[in-house]
Amino acid sequence: MTIISNDINKAIELLNNDDIIAIPTETVYGLAGNIYSDKAIRKIFHVKQRPLFNPLIVHLHSIEQLKEVVSDFPSKAQLLAKTFWPGPLTLLLKKNPNIPPIITAGKDTVAVRIPNHPITLSLLKKLSFPLAAPSANPYNRISPTNALHVESYFKNSIQLVLEGGTCKNGLESTIIGFETNEPVLYRLGAITLEEIEKVVGKITVKNKKEKVPDAPGMLAKHYAPQTKTYLVNDVENFLKNTNKKIGVIKFSGEINSSNIEHVEILSKSGDLKEAASKLYTALHKLDNLKLDMIVAQRFPDIGLGRSINDRLERATK
Ligand code: TXA
Numbered sequence: 001m002t003i004i005s006n007d008i009n010k011a012i013e014l015l016n017n018d019d020i021i022a023i024p025t026e027t028v029y030g031l032a033g034n035i036y037s038d039k040a041i042r043k044i045f046h047v048k049q050r051p052l053f054n055p056l057i058v059h060l061h062s063i064e065q066l067k068e069v070v071s072d073f074p075s076k077a078q079l080l081a082k083t084f085w086p087g088p089l090t091l092l093l094k095k096n097p098n099i100p101p102i103i104t105a106g107k108d109t110v111a112v113r114i115p116n117h118p119i120t121l122s123l124l125k126k127l128s129f130p131l132a133a134p135s136a137n138p139y140n141r142i143s144p145t146n147a148l149h150v151e152s153y154f155k156n157s158i159q160l161v162l163e164g165g166t167c168k169n170g171l172e173s174t175i176i177g178f179e180t181n182e183p184v185l186y187r188l189g190a191i192t193l194e195e196i197e198k199v200v201g202k203i204t205v206k207n208k209k210e211k212v213p214d215a216p217g218m219l220a221k222h223y224a225p226q227t228k229t230y231l232v233n234d235v236e237n238f239l240k241n242t243n244k245k246i247g248v249i250k251f252s253g254e255i256n257s258s259n260i261e262h263v264e265i266l267s268k269s270g271d272l273k274e275a276a277s278k279l280y281t282a283l284h285k286l287d288n289l290k291l292d293m294i295v296a297q298r299f300p301d302i303g304l305g306r307s308i309n310d311r312l313e314r315a316t317k
């Protein structure tokens with residue numbers, strides 16, 4: 001049985017004993033374990049049913065702690081870290097030899113980030129090791145943005161979800177790697193391409209690679225509800241001739257269609273940040289309503305709208 005609690009001492013005790021727990025972050029909840037504990041890391045892969053070729057993100061409490069895990073910190077990486085950490089930015093950096101290969105799936109880079117969540121930051125400061133944590137969802141399912149989502153996925157396999165409220169950003173971190181020291185974006189996320197480019201200038205985006213991807217989370221199918229999902233430009237038109245049970249996800253405004261069972265408007269005021277923070281909660285909710293299909297209306301392709309469209313596209317695969 002899982003307990004949902006803010007008992008940080010219990011969290012420390014479990015992590016010190018090679019066990020895993022769920023932790024809150026500003027993006028989504030993570031399934032966390034000691035990066036040096038083979039037992040804990042294997043449990044993460046096992047519980048999540050994640051293939052071993054898909055590496056994990058290492059979570060740190062400070063830039064000082066970074067020295068323990070990476071051997072190279074290019075100047076543009078430093079600039080990005082200084083601007084966005086603690087925050088929803090993951091950097092792929094050359095790993096130190098002491099990082100177990102299971103964390104990085106044998107790669108010579110390690111994914112690192114400093115999460116911006118008070119509870120998890122204080123937990124990390126009290127531990128003598130960094131935490132590896134993928135999103136706390138079974139492989140290919142929707143990421144969890146509150147403690148109850150995690151509990152419903154893993155009630156028989158983890159003891160503790162550290163309660164940290166609803167995730168503020170609600171979308172995974174943006175992943176940036178380096179090719180000959182120049183930044184490359186591998187995963188759209190909670191920090192927009194525009195924000196990154198403001199700091200380091202124009203960068204390459206490689207977020208659509210489908211085969212042997214640099215970031216395996218970028219496989220086409222991901223973040224998927226179990227209900228058949230469509231992403232369309234015009235929901236009303238798409239639904240004209242159907243008599244199915246439909247759930248709709250839409251950015252803002254209203255919708256006029258008689259045969260809709262449930263509508264989630266993600267931001268009445270048309271704010272992409274608010275919409276992003278509510279996206280996964282809406283998908284979780286619609287996916288539990290036993291609908292025939294979920295229809296999402298494409299978001300404007302700028303800023304966080306681009307990240308939202310990316311996740312919705314993957315949800316349709
Ligand atoms: O917001 C987030 O990043 C959340 C929270 C919990 O921090 N974590 C998260 O982890 O989204 P996960 O495992 O669901 O997604 C991490 C992605 C995966 O697609 C993985 O393949 C990629 O990062 N990744 C990790 N290490 C990598 C590496 N060394 N090289 C390339 N890709 C890597």
Ligand code: MG
Nearest residue numbers: 134135143217
């Ligand atoms: Mg994930």
